[in-house]
Amino acid sequence: MMATMRGLLVATVATVATVATVTTELARMTRIAMILSVFTILAAPACAIDFSVPESTVTEVATNPEYYDGTITIGTIGIAGTLVNISKDTRIVEGSYAINVDAKDRSLFLGFEDGDTVKMIGVFYHNRIDGDIFVPECVLHWPLTDSGTVAVAELTGNPSAYNGRKVAIFGNLTDVRESGMGYRMDIEEDGAHADVRFYGRTVLEVGTEVKVIGIFVGDTLYAETVAKRKTLPFGIKVPGFSGFSGLLAVGICALAFLMKRGRLRSSRP
Incomplete structure (x- = not known):
């Protein structure tokens, strides 16, 4: 009897240990999966610009930089404001607040002038070596033209x-x-x-x-x-006509055909 109880106790302890081990392993795998998911998100190609990302104001970002820091947290954001100093020390400003902008990719700023209202989409970095900076993926005339x-x-x-x-x-x-x-x-x-x-x-x-x-x-x-490319219905093309003129021409031809057909029917004995 004692041997049986001892055996049951040993089996119970072993089961508890196994469950604890499995639980620990599941927790470890969950943490790994979460970390990998973060890296997967961060590894999304930079060329896939999300133009629909909501815009924050310069004031919001400048007064709460920890929240908007893209180093490990929020990622891509949009910032709306006024573009200044395009040629050197580029910044986006709103009132008394300003954020430095990484303007190494000059192609992003083609056609823009100091004083333009813009929306920049990119990543904001807080407390880098040279202070806070915004790295744009694109610059848009805002509201969008x-x-x-x-x-x-x-x-x-x-x-x-x-x-x-x-x-x-x-x-x-x-x-x-x-x-x-x-x-x-x-x-x-x-x-x-x-x-x-x-x-x-x-x-x-x-x-x-x-x-x-x-x-x-x-x-x-x-x-x-x-x-x-949209053409006329059913792919019809009318030489010398395009767009609405083409549709009108087809309509006139169809109407003339129906009228002629009606006259032929009415003339039959």
Whole structure:
């Protein structure tokens, strides 16, 4: 009897020890998974700019820098304010508050002038060697300016006029390939080529006539949408007409056909 009880006690102790070991291992694996998830988020490609990130004011960031510090916590943010000293010691300001801006990538500032109201998207770092600094991924005219439809040659030949603005282009999809979390595309129009990045899903193939709408940053168009170029219904094309004029021409032809058909029917005995 004593031997049996001793055996049960030993088995119970062993079971408890096993459960404790498993629990400890699960806790360790959970911590590892959490750490890996953080690194996965931080490792997202920098080229995938989140233009929809809410904007904070310069005052909010400057008065609460620990909260906005992107070193280990909040990550990418948007800051809205006034751009000053573009050529040297670039800053974004609001009232008496100012934040230094890393302006090494000069292409981001093409077409901007001192005093412009902007939204910068990037990462804010608190207490670096040279103090607080904001490292931008892009600079936008703010509120966002829509420049409408632009020829590819005009867009690529005069980037300062469209940098940080929303545009639309038409052209032939001459190249599409997976790149990171999205696609990199080449759009050609009349011999000019535009570099497009699209972070969605697409089944469009090379040779397709497309319309691209997005935000132009530096020398790259970050697309919101990439779709087949809209033509007349059912792919109808009318020589000498386009857009609304084409639709009107088709409508007139259809009406004339129906009227003629009606007269023929009424003339039958």
